[in-house]
Amino acid sequence: MSAEETTQKYTKLQGELEELIVARQKLETQLQENKIVSDEFSSLKDDATVYKLTGGVLLPVEQFEAKGNVEKRLEFIEIEIKRCETNIKSKQQELEVARSELMKLRSQQQQQQQQ
């Protein structure tokens, strides 16, 4: 592979890693928000009415249903975070490989120029 191609691959990988990190941050925000809601639900009085905003209207929902929903969402987000983190790790490894390849090519080039 030429040095140019390797550089291109490296920048592409960098961009992909950045995208993954942004996705991870977004998931974290969702996790925190859902945690707050879950906390609030757990301290709710039994007779409190809960509504869910669906489209443009508020629909009354059963408390246990709302609680279950948020719990399920929390589980889902946690799984997504784990998946995202493994992706980030493998991407970092790929990037590391590309980086060392790039360094090798650069030093080769320098040697050739010196000769």
Place this chain on the structure above:
Amino acid sequence: MSSQKIDLTQLNPEQLTVVKQQIDQELQHFTQSLHALNMARSKFKECIDDIKTVSRDDNANQNLLVPLSGSLYVSGKIQDNKKFMVDVGTGYYVDKSAEDAIQFYQKKVDKLNKESLQIQEIIKEKNQSSLAIENQLRIAAIKQHEQMAAAQKS
């Protein structure tokens, strides 16, 4: 954040500049976060004040204008000025009494206060690091200058 200790005197000017840039970036990030936190806090405080105003007894049968759009209103009346619907996040709303609603928002304000203090602490620390590095850079520059002057003389 990184808690490893770096001896500044061991770094060369190039490295110092890079570290300083990094710290300044972090500093900017934290300053932005602090700003966002303070905005959120004042919004929640506004909510508390609104609940207090609306739930006052002399406001029980108060007429008010209900906004239908940004510039269109109809007149309305509050049915029950002791009952509020609170947005708890992710699209869920809960009916609450005035006291419970105030408590809900107060809890949020307290939490934000705590976090704001934490961030202020971090910002102070980062500021100190930034200043220390700047100092070190200056010392390094003077040293280089002296060395160059000495080299010219000899």
